[in-house]
Amino acid sequence: MNGYRTGAAIAEHPGYTIVENASLRGRNTLQVAAQAALLIDVRKPQALAEVFAYPALRTQPLLVLGAGSNILFAGDWPGIVLSIAARGIGVVEDRGDGALVRVEAGEAWNDVVAWSLAKGFAGLENLVLIPGLAGASPIQNIGAYGTEVGEFIETVEAFDREAGRLVRLGNAECAFGYRDSRFKRAPDRYVITAIELALPRSRPLRTGYAGIGEELAALGAAVPTPALVAEAIARIRTRKLPNPALIGNAGSFFKNPVIDADEAEALKRAHPALPAWPAGDGRTKLAAAWLIEQCGFKGLREGDAGVSDEHALVLVNHGHASGAELLALARRIVDTVAQRFGVVLEPEPRIVGAS
Numbered sequence: 001m002n003g004y005r006t007g008a009a010i011a012e013h014p015g016y017t018i019v020e021n022a023s024l025r026g027r028n029t030l031q032v033a034a035q036a037a038l039l040i041d042v043r044k045p046q047a048l049a050e051v052f053a054y055p056a057l058r059t060q061p062l063l064v065l066g067a068g069s070n071i072l073f074a075g076d077w078p079g080i081v082l083s084i085a086a087r088g089i090g091v092v093e094d095r096g097d098g099a100l101v102r103v104e105a106g107e108a109w110n111d112v113v114a115w116s117l118a119k120g121f122a123g124l125e126n127l128v129l130i131p132g133l134a135g136a137s138p139i140q141n142i143g144a145y146g147t148e149v150g151e152f153i154e155t156v157e158a159f160d161r162e163a164g165r166l167v168r169l170g171n172a173e174c175a176f177g178y179r180d181s182r183f184k185r186a187p188d189r190y191v192i193t194a195i196e197l198a199l200p201r202s203r204p205l206r207t208g209y210a211g212i213g214e215e216l217a218a219l220g221a222a223v224p225t226p227a228l229v230a231e232a233i234a235r236i237r238t239r240k241l242p243n244p245a246l247i248g249n250a251g252s253f254f255k256n257p258v259i260d261a262d263e264a265e266a267l268k269r270a271h272p273a274l275p276a277w278p279a280g281d282g283r284t285k286l287a288a289a290w291l292i293e294q295c296g297f298k299g300l301r302e303g304d305a306g307v308s309d310e311h312a313l314v315l316v317n318h319g320h321a322s323g324a325e326l327l328a329l330a331r332r333i334v335d336t337v338a339q340r341f342g343v344v345l346e347p348e349p350r351i352v353g354a355s
Contacts, residue, residue: 015047016040024081028068029131030315031248032323034353036063036081043085045105045166045193048159056080063352064191067108069131069250070140072330074323075353084135084193089115098200100154105135105193109142117227121199123152125230126206129237131244131251135192139183140348141176145233146209150176155196161189178279179255179348187350205229211236240311248317249308253330254288254345267341288337288345289313295336305329327354 011018022039025031037060040051051057060079065071086104089112093100099121103112109132113124126147136142141150153171160167175182183190205224207213215232216224224232242249264276264284271294275287292298292312299309304321307329308314315326334345 013047013050015044016042016051022081024065024068024073024077027065027081027083028071028073028250029244029248030068030072030250030323030326031244031317032073032321032326034073034076034323036077036079038080040080040082041085042082045084045086045157045159048166048191048193049164051082052159052161052164062188064187066105066133066136067131069244070136070349072250072323072326072347072349072351073353074327074351077352082191084133084191086193091119092196095198097202098198101197101199103134103195103197105133105195107134108132109134109137113230116197116199117230120201122201122203122205122226123147123199124149124197125226126209126233128230128234129241134195138174138176138181138192138195139187140179141181141184143179144237145212146206148176148178150174150181152197152199153195154198156183156192157194157196158183158190158192161191166193178258207232241314242308242310242316247308248319248321249314250349252288252311252313252348253315254292254313254333255348256285256288257291257343257345258283258285259343260284263342267343271341286343291337291341291343291345292333295333295340297333297336300329302329307333323353327351 019039022036024034024036042048042051057080062079063077063081065081065083084105086106088104089107090102091099092102109130112134113128116124126145130142130144137149138153138156141148156169156174158167207224207229212232215236219228219232221228258279261282261284268274268276275290277285279285289312297307298312300307304318305325306316306318308316315330338344
Protein backbone atom coordinates (compact mmCIF):
# COMPACT_ATOMS: atom_id res chain seq x y z
CA MET A 1 0.00 0.00 0.00
CA ASN A 2 2.95 2.34 -0.50
CA GLY A 3 4.50 4.32 -3.34
CA TYR A 4 1.46 6.41 -4.35
CA ARG A 5 1.15 10.18 -4.48
CA THR A 6 -0.56 12.03 -1.61
CA GLY A 7 -4.33 11.82 -1.63
CA ALA A 8 -4.45 9.39 -4.57
CA ALA A 9 -6.88 6.47 -4.69
CA ILE A 10 -4.56 3.51 -4.38
CA ALA A 11 -7.05 0.66 -4.69
CA GLU A 12 -10.57 0.32 -6.08
CA HIS A 13 -12.63 -2.76 -5.28
CA PRO A 14 -16.33 -3.55 -5.83
CA GLY A 15 -17.06 -3.01 -2.15
CA TYR A 16 -14.47 -0.48 -0.99
CA THR A 17 -11.86 2.16 -1.90
CA ILE A 18 -8.48 2.84 -0.28
CA VAL A 19 -6.79 6.26 -0.26
CA GLU A 20 -3.29 6.99 1.04
CA ASN A 21 -2.32 10.11 3.03
CA ALA A 22 -5.92 11.28 3.12
CA SER A 23 -7.09 14.64 4.44
CA LEU A 24 -9.73 14.41 7.18
CA ARG A 25 -10.64 18.10 7.28
CA GLY A 26 -13.80 17.51 5.26
CA ARG A 27 -14.70 14.49 7.38
CA ASN A 28 -15.15 16.20 10.75
CA THR A 29 -17.73 18.86 11.54
CA LEU A 30 -15.28 20.83 13.68
CA GLN A 31 -13.42 21.32 10.36
CA VAL A 32 -9.97 20.89 11.86
CA ALA A 33 -7.08 19.84 9.66
CA ALA A 34 -5.85 16.27 10.13
CA GLN A 35 -4.39 13.47 8.03
CA ALA A 36 -4.72 9.70 8.02
CA ALA A 37 -2.09 7.34 6.68
CA LEU A 38 -4.84 5.32 4.99
CA LEU A 39 -8.56 5.92 4.47
CA ILE A 40 -10.84 3.02 3.54
CA ASP A 41 -14.41 3.75 2.40
CA VAL A 42 -16.54 0.59 2.59
CA ARG A 43 -19.70 0.56 0.47
CA LYS A 44 -20.64 -3.08 1.09
CA PRO A 45 -20.45 -4.45 4.65
CA GLN A 46 -19.88 -7.95 3.26
CA ALA A 47 -16.47 -6.70 2.09
CA LEU A 48 -15.30 -6.08 5.66
CA ALA A 49 -13.90 -9.59 6.08
CA GLU A 50 -11.70 -8.97 3.04
CA VAL A 51 -10.73 -5.50 4.29
CA PHE A 52 -9.74 -6.79 7.71
CA ALA A 53 -7.60 -9.46 6.07
CA TYR A 54 -5.11 -6.75 5.08
CA PRO A 55 -1.98 -7.13 7.26
CA ALA A 56 -1.88 -3.36 7.84
CA LEU A 57 -5.14 -3.53 9.79
CA ARG A 58 -3.51 -5.93 12.25
CA THR A 59 -0.47 -3.74 12.84
CA GLN A 60 -1.73 -0.14 12.65
CA PRO A 61 -4.28 1.70 14.84
CA LEU A 62 -7.79 1.82 13.36
CA LEU A 63 -10.37 4.57 13.69
CA VAL A 64 -13.94 4.01 12.49
CA LEU A 65 -15.29 7.34 11.29
CA GLY A 66 -18.79 8.35 10.26
CA ALA A 67 -19.72 11.95 9.51
CA GLY A 68 -17.18 13.16 12.07
CA SER A 69 -19.86 15.00 14.05
CA ASN A 70 -18.73 13.54 17.37
CA ILE A 71 -14.96 13.65 17.15
CA LEU A 72 -12.12 16.09 17.78
CA PHE A 73 -8.85 15.50 15.95
CA ALA A 74 -6.28 16.98 18.30
CA GLY A 75 -3.62 15.71 15.88
CA ASP A 76 -3.18 13.47 12.84
CA TRP A 77 -4.37 9.87 12.96
CA PRO A 78 -1.26 7.71 12.64
CA GLY A 79 -2.97 4.65 11.21
CA ILE A 80 -6.05 3.69 9.24
CA VAL A 81 -9.44 5.38 9.10
CA LEU A 82 -12.39 3.18 8.11
CA SER A 83 -15.69 4.66 6.96
CA ILE A 84 -18.92 2.73 6.31
CA ALA A 85 -20.64 4.27 3.29
CA ALA A 86 -23.49 1.76 2.84
CA ARG A 87 -26.88 3.46 2.30
CA GLY A 88 -30.53 2.38 2.49
CA ILE A 89 -33.68 2.52 4.64
CA GLY A 90 -36.60 0.10 4.46
CA VAL A 91 -39.29 -1.78 6.35
CA VAL A 92 -38.20 -5.29 7.26
CA GLU A 93 -41.42 -6.36 8.98
CA ASP A 94 -44.80 -4.65 9.23
CA ARG A 95 -46.25 -5.29 12.69
CA GLY A 96 -49.57 -3.53 12.32
CA ASP A 97 -49.23 -0.94 15.06
CA GLY A 98 -45.60 -0.43 14.07
CA ALA A 99 -42.79 -1.81 11.97
CA LEU A 100 -39.22 -3.03 12.10
CA VAL A 101 -37.09 -0.70 9.99
CA ARG A 102 -33.55 -1.44 8.80
CA VAL A 103 -31.19 1.49 8.32
CA GLU A 104 -27.74 1.10 6.78
CA ALA A 105 -24.91 2.73 8.72
CA GLY A 106 -24.06 5.31 6.05
CA GLU A 107 -27.45 7.05 6.13
CA ALA A 108 -27.51 10.56 7.60
CA TRP A 109 -29.39 10.41 10.90
CA ASN A 110 -31.61 13.39 10.15
CA ASP A 111 -32.66 11.73 6.89
CA VAL A 112 -33.74 8.70 8.95
CA VAL A 113 -35.93 10.93 11.13
CA ALA A 114 -37.44 12.63 8.06
CA TRP A 115 -38.11 9.25 6.43
CA SER A 116 -39.82 7.88 9.55
CA LEU A 117 -42.13 10.90 9.77
CA ALA A 118 -42.97 10.77 6.06
CA LYS A 119 -43.90 7.07 6.44
CA GLY A 120 -46.22 7.80 9.38
CA PHE A 121 -44.04 6.48 12.21
CA ALA A 122 -43.67 8.12 15.62
CA GLY A 123 -40.90 8.22 18.21
CA LEU A 124 -37.92 9.77 16.45
CA GLU A 125 -39.39 13.27 16.23
CA ASN A 126 -37.49 14.49 19.31
CA LEU A 127 -34.21 13.41 17.69
CA VAL A 128 -34.51 15.70 14.66
CA LEU A 129 -31.46 17.67 13.45
CA ILE A 130 -28.92 15.60 15.37
CA PRO A 131 -25.86 15.52 13.09
CA GLY A 132 -24.03 12.35 12.13
CA LEU A 133 -24.74 9.00 10.52
CA ALA A 134 -27.12 6.24 11.60
CA GLY A 135 -24.23 3.88 12.30
CA ALA A 136 -22.89 6.21 14.98
CA SER A 137 -26.24 6.62 16.75
CA PRO A 138 -25.98 3.50 18.98
CA ILE A 139 -22.40 4.24 20.01
CA GLN A 140 -23.28 7.45 21.81
CA ASN A 141 -26.91 6.39 22.36
CA ILE A 142 -27.81 9.77 20.90
CA GLY A 143 -30.54 11.62 22.74
CA ALA A 144 -32.37 14.93 22.93
CA TYR A 145 -35.49 16.44 24.49
CA GLY A 146 -36.25 13.44 26.66
CA THR A 147 -35.72 10.71 24.04
CA GLU A 148 -32.82 8.34 23.28
CA VAL A 149 -32.29 6.20 20.20
CA GLY A 150 -31.72 3.15 22.42
CA GLU A 151 -35.46 3.12 23.15
CA PHE A 152 -36.12 2.10 19.55
CA ILE A 153 -33.12 -0.01 18.57
CA GLU A 154 -34.08 -3.67 18.41
CA THR A 155 -30.89 -4.94 16.80
CA VAL A 156 -27.48 -3.61 15.86
CA GLU A 157 -25.60 -5.35 13.06
CA ALA A 158 -21.83 -5.02 13.30
CA PHE A 159 -18.60 -6.58 12.15
CA ASP A 160 -17.01 -8.15 15.22
CA ARG A 161 -13.25 -7.89 14.78
CA GLU A 162 -12.64 -10.54 17.43
CA ALA A 163 -14.93 -13.05 15.73
CA GLY A 164 -14.00 -11.95 12.21
CA ARG A 165 -17.61 -11.85 11.01
CA LEU A 166 -20.86 -9.89 10.99
CA VAL A 167 -22.90 -10.31 14.19
CA ARG A 168 -26.32 -9.18 15.39
CA LEU A 169 -26.72 -7.76 18.90
CA GLY A 170 -30.10 -7.32 20.57
CA ASN A 171 -31.04 -4.24 22.55
CA ALA A 172 -30.07 -5.69 25.93
CA GLU A 173 -26.68 -6.78 24.58
CA CYS A 174 -25.99 -3.19 23.49
CA ALA A 175 -25.96 -2.08 27.17
CA PHE A 176 -27.31 1.39 26.47
CA GLY A 177 -26.82 4.11 29.08
CA TYR A 178 -26.77 7.89 29.16
CA ARG A 179 -24.61 8.77 26.11
CA ASP A 180 -23.10 5.32 26.48
CA SER A 181 -23.21 1.80 25.05
CA ARG A 182 -21.29 -1.43 24.67
CA PHE A 183 -19.84 -0.05 21.44
CA LYS A 184 -18.50 3.08 23.09
CA ARG A 185 -16.83 1.02 25.80
CA ALA A 186 -15.22 -1.31 23.22
CA PRO A 187 -14.34 1.09 20.39
CA ASP A 188 -11.77 -1.25 18.83
CA ARG A 189 -14.00 -4.30 18.58
CA TYR A 190 -17.14 -3.44 16.61
CA VAL A 191 -17.76 -1.75 13.27
CA ILE A 192 -21.48 -0.98 13.06
CA THR A 193 -22.95 -1.71 9.63
CA ALA A 194 -26.71 -1.28 10.21
CA ILE A 195 -29.36 -0.71 12.86
CA GLU A 196 -32.90 -2.06 13.08
CA LEU A 197 -35.49 0.19 14.72
CA ALA A 198 -38.84 -0.87 16.17
CA LEU A 199 -40.95 2.18 15.31
CA PRO A 200 -44.57 2.60 16.45
CA ARG A 201 -47.22 4.29 14.35
CA SER A 202 -48.47 6.17 17.39
CA ARG A 203 -47.32 6.82 20.93
CA PRO A 204 -47.68 9.59 23.53
CA LEU A 205 -45.77 12.66 22.41
CA ARG A 206 -43.03 14.05 24.66
CA THR A 207 -43.62 17.79 24.67
CA GLY A 208 -42.81 18.77 28.25
CA TYR A 209 -39.11 19.44 27.73
CA ALA A 210 -37.21 22.70 27.13
CA GLY A 211 -39.83 24.93 25.59
CA ILE A 212 -41.42 22.47 23.17
CA GLY A 213 -44.92 23.37 24.35
CA GLU A 214 -44.31 27.07 23.82
CA GLU A 215 -42.92 26.44 20.34
CA LEU A 216 -45.93 24.29 19.43
CA ALA A 217 -48.21 27.11 20.58
CA ALA A 218 -46.29 29.55 18.39
CA LEU A 219 -46.86 27.16 15.47
CA GLY A 220 -50.60 27.17 16.22
CA ALA A 221 -50.55 23.43 16.86
CA ALA A 222 -53.71 22.86 18.89
CA VAL A 223 -53.39 19.09 18.34
CA PRO A 224 -49.68 18.22 18.12
CA THR A 225 -48.46 15.47 15.78
CA PRO A 226 -45.02 13.87 15.54
CA ALA A 227 -44.26 16.03 12.49
CA LEU A 228 -45.24 19.20 14.37
CA VAL A 229 -43.14 18.21 17.37
CA ALA A 230 -40.20 17.66 15.01
CA GLU A 231 -40.80 21.09 13.48
CA ALA A 232 -40.94 22.72 16.92
CA ILE A 233 -37.72 21.04 18.05
CA ALA A 234 -36.00 21.88 14.74
CA ARG A 235 -36.82 25.55 15.32
CA ILE A 236 -35.50 25.43 18.87
CA ARG A 237 -32.29 23.67 17.82
CA THR A 238 -31.75 26.06 14.91
CA ARG A 239 -31.96 29.03 17.24
CA LYS A 240 -29.73 27.50 19.91
CA LEU A 241 -27.10 25.53 18.02
CA PRO A 242 -24.84 26.84 15.25
CA ASN A 243 -25.00 25.13 11.86
CA PRO A 244 -21.81 23.06 11.23
CA ALA A 245 -22.09 24.00 7.54
CA LEU A 246 -21.58 27.64 8.52
CA ILE A 247 -19.18 27.35 11.46
CA GLY A 248 -17.22 24.30 12.57
CA ASN A 249 -18.67 22.57 15.63
CA ALA A 250 -19.55 19.14 17.00
CA GLY A 251 -22.77 20.11 18.74
CA SER A 252 -22.74 19.76 22.52
CA PHE A 253 -19.11 19.29 23.52
CA PHE A 254 -19.81 18.36 27.16
CA LYS A 255 -22.24 15.95 28.77
CA ASN A 256 -24.71 17.19 31.35
CA PRO A 257 -23.10 15.91 34.56
CA VAL A 258 -25.03 13.43 36.69
CA ILE A 259 -24.11 13.63 40.39
CA ASP A 260 -25.32 12.43 43.78
CA ALA A 261 -28.68 14.02 44.69
CA ASP A 262 -27.39 15.26 48.06
CA GLU A 263 -24.44 16.94 46.37
CA ALA A 264 -26.79 18.49 43.83
CA GLU A 265 -29.06 19.79 46.61
CA ALA A 266 -26.09 21.48 48.26
CA LEU A 267 -25.18 23.11 44.95
CA LYS A 268 -28.77 24.26 44.50
CA ARG A 269 -28.73 25.91 47.91
CA ALA A 270 -25.56 27.77 46.97
CA HIS A 271 -26.76 28.53 43.43
CA PRO A 272 -30.60 28.60 43.35
CA ALA A 273 -30.73 29.31 39.58
CA LEU A 274 -28.85 26.09 38.72
CA PRO A 275 -31.09 23.96 36.46
CA ALA A 276 -31.29 20.35 37.67
CA TRP A 277 -33.47 17.28 36.96
CA PRO A 278 -33.95 13.93 38.73
CA ALA A 279 -31.88 11.21 37.05
CA GLY A 280 -33.09 8.20 39.06
CA ASP A 281 -31.33 6.05 41.68
CA GLY A 282 -30.59 9.02 43.94
CA ARG A 283 -28.85 10.94 41.16
CA THR A 284 -29.45 14.39 39.69
CA LYS A 285 -28.56 15.76 36.24
CA LEU A 286 -27.17 19.30 36.05
CA ALA A 287 -27.13 21.73 33.12
CA ALA A 288 -23.54 21.85 31.91
CA ALA A 289 -24.31 24.89 29.75
CA TRP A 290 -25.33 26.88 32.84
CA LEU A 291 -22.15 25.92 34.70
CA ILE A 292 -20.00 26.95 31.73
CA GLU A 293 -21.85 30.21 31.19
CA GLN A 294 -21.50 31.15 34.85
CA CYS A 295 -17.73 30.79 34.42
CA GLY A 296 -17.78 33.38 31.64
CA PHE A 297 -16.98 31.16 28.66
CA LYS A 298 -20.09 31.70 26.53
CA GLY A 299 -19.09 33.64 23.40
CA LEU A 300 -15.37 33.52 24.28
CA ARG A 301 -12.95 33.53 21.33
CA GLU A 302 -9.23 32.85 21.43
CA GLY A 303 -7.85 33.12 17.92
CA ASP A 304 -10.14 30.88 15.87
CA ALA A 305 -11.03 28.60 18.80
CA GLY A 306 -14.07 29.62 20.79
CA VAL A 307 -17.34 28.92 22.54
CA SER A 308 -20.58 29.65 20.71
CA ASP A 309 -22.39 32.83 21.69
CA GLU A 310 -25.62 30.89 21.05
CA HIS A 311 -25.00 27.95 23.39
CA ALA A 312 -22.27 27.57 26.01
CA LEU A 313 -22.02 23.80 25.43
CA VAL A 314 -20.78 24.25 21.87
CA LEU A 315 -17.11 24.73 21.01
CA VAL A 316 -16.63 26.37 17.60
CA ASN A 317 -13.91 26.71 14.99
CA HIS A 318 -14.06 30.20 13.50
CA GLY A 319 -11.92 29.12 10.55
CA HIS A 320 -8.45 27.78 11.17
CA ALA A 321 -8.36 26.59 14.78
CA SER A 322 -6.34 23.44 15.28
CA GLY A 323 -7.69 20.49 17.18
CA ALA A 324 -5.00 21.06 19.80
CA GLU A 325 -6.21 24.64 20.34
CA LEU A 326 -9.82 23.50 20.75
CA LEU A 327 -8.74 20.78 23.18
CA ALA A 328 -6.74 23.30 25.25
CA LEU A 329 -9.85 25.49 25.51
CA ALA A 330 -11.99 22.49 26.49
CA ARG A 331 -9.53 21.55 29.23
CA ARG A 332 -9.56 25.10 30.59
CA ILE A 333 -13.36 25.00 30.74
CA VAL A 334 -13.27 21.69 32.63
CA ASP A 335 -10.70 23.00 35.11
CA THR A 336 -12.58 26.25 35.73
CA VAL A 337 -15.96 24.58 36.28
CA ALA A 338 -14.35 22.05 38.64
CA GLN A 339 -12.68 24.79 40.67
CA ARG A 340 -15.84 26.88 40.99
CA PHE A 341 -18.54 24.22 41.41
CA GLY A 342 -16.69 21.01 42.28
CA VAL A 343 -18.26 19.31 39.24
CA VAL A 344 -16.11 17.59 36.62
CA LEU A 345 -17.42 17.89 33.06
CA GLU A 346 -16.85 15.09 30.56
CA PRO A 347 -16.56 15.64 26.81
CA GLU A 348 -19.16 14.10 24.51
CA PRO A 349 -16.96 13.82 21.38
CA ARG A 350 -14.23 11.25 21.08
CA ILE A 351 -10.85 12.97 21.27
CA VAL A 352 -8.06 11.43 19.17
CA GLY A 353 -4.48 12.45 18.65
CA ALA A 354 -3.86 13.47 22.28
CA SER A 355 -3.64 11.79 25.67
